[in-house]
Amino acid sequence: MKTRQLIAGIIQMLFLAIALAFAPFAIAQAWPDRVIRIINPYAPGGPSDTIVRMLADGMSAELGQRVIVENKPGAGTVIGANLVARAAPDGYTLLLATVAPLIVQPAISNSLSYDARKDFAMVGMFATVPNLISVHPSVPVQSVSELIAYAAKNPGKLNYASAGAGTGPHMGGELFDQMANVKLTHVPYAGAAPAVLAVLSGQVEVSFVNITPQIQHVRAGKLRAIAIGSSRRSSLFPDVPTMAEAGLPGYLSESWNGIVAPAGTPKPVIDRLYRAMAKVMATPKVQEALLPLGADATVLGPDEFSAYVKADEKRLVPVIRTLGLSTY
Structure with missing residues (x-):
């Protein structure tokens, strides 16, 4: 009797081992339904x-x-x-x-x-999706170095728009402040579209927003792109340098x-x-x-x-x- 029980137990364990071995395959075959x-x-x-x-x-x-x-x-x-x-x-x-x-x-x-x-x-x-740093045409800067110099000479004068507090673009703006040792005032908006509209209207001077809602406005000359936040240039604006190329090595801001x-x-x-x-x-x-x-x-x-x-x-x-x- 003990021998039979032992053999039965071994067989049961073998079946269990085989079932476990084939379980992932079975799951993959059955999913999704x-x-x-x-x-x-x-x-x-x-x-x-x-x-x-x-x-x-x-x-x-x-x-x-x-x-x-x-x-x-x-x-x-x-x-x-x-x-x-x-x-x-x-x-x-x-x-x-x-x-x-x-x-x-x-x-x-x-x-x-x-x-x-x-x-x-x-x-x-x-x-x-890279974040694009752009300015209203009235801001007298053409590059990141000029933006840093202008912000340093005019503390408290520049505001930047983001898609909201705690978003990736907001982090990009604050990272810029820390790395450039300047202080731009953050103005959060409820999304990228209203943030871009605020810069277009001149309510805010600088935009730290992802590239997508800014493309048409940069092409129309209503915004001036000065840097891209990603590690490589955008094929849409090949002449716009990355922030690292523009003087802030190690900077990265992309969604x-x-x-x-x-x-x-x-x-x-x-x-x-x-x-x-x-x-x-x-x-x-x-x-x-x-x-x-x-x-x-x-x-x-x-x-x-x-x-x-x-x-x-x-x-x-x-x-x-x-x-x-x-x-x-």
């Missing part, structure tokens, strides 16, 4: 919303199931981020991840409803867009999502559509994306602490 949601924690209409909808359309074809974008704005991206952090880790609810929910909000809040490091699994980065899933999402699902994302962003159709937005298809896998976010966190959190952004 229903609609996948990408939660956008911002309002509709911005560059990130436009790009993630392109991504969703392409991924629908790649995955054989509808991938839809749902806008859940509010509380500085916390509402959307918390929804995903609390979702089932099955790959059907994803987050459009940017600097705000993954870096800024964790740095400014002591009572955040999610843990950015523990509650999400990285899927990958899919696009970056990045990635996808994260709830922590615990099976690795085969993460891998399949990433492969679909990478394939879509590599298509000529999507890359051509990104050009007029000033965006780049910047694709990073889960580990690379995680390293990128950690590096950005290391660079930006000291700026946030200095500003005391927890008061916002």
Whole structure:
């Protein structure tokens, strides 16, 4: 009897081992079997919303199931981020991840409803949009060095517009102040579009906003672009230097867009999502559509994306602490 029980136990363990070995394969084969949601924690209409909808359309074809974008704005991206952090880790609810929910909000809040490091699994980065530093034509500067000199000689005279307190462009403006040892007064707006309008009207002198809503106005001569915040020049404005080329080496200010899933999402699902994302962003159709937005298809896998976010966190959190952004 004992021998039979022992043999039965061994057989049962073998079956369990085989089942566990083939579980990832089974999960990958069965998934997805229903609609996948990408939660956008911002309002509709911005560059990130436009790009993630392109991504969703392409991924629908790649995955054989509808991938839809749902806008859940509010509380500085916390509402959307918390929804995903609390979702089932099955790959059907994803987050459009940017600097705000993954870096800024964790740095400014002591009572955040999610843990950015523990509650999400990285899927990958899919696009970056550089921030463009521009001035109203009435401002007597043609370059970054002239802007720094003018700000130093006229303390308190220059204001800069951003897409809101705690956003990537705001961080770019404050990083500029620290690195250039000047002080421009921050004027936050409820989005990039109203920020650009404020500079166009002359209410604010300088714009630290992503490139997309500024393109037509720079081309029309209504704004003067003096530097790009990314590590390389934009093909839309090849004559506009990077901030590093213009005299602030190490400066980087760009809006990045990635996808994260709830922590615990099976690795085969993460891998399949990433492969679909990478394939879509590599298509000529999507890359051509990104050009007029000033965006780049910047694709990073889960580990690379995680390293990128950690590096950005290391660079930006000291700026946030200095500003005391927890008061916002």
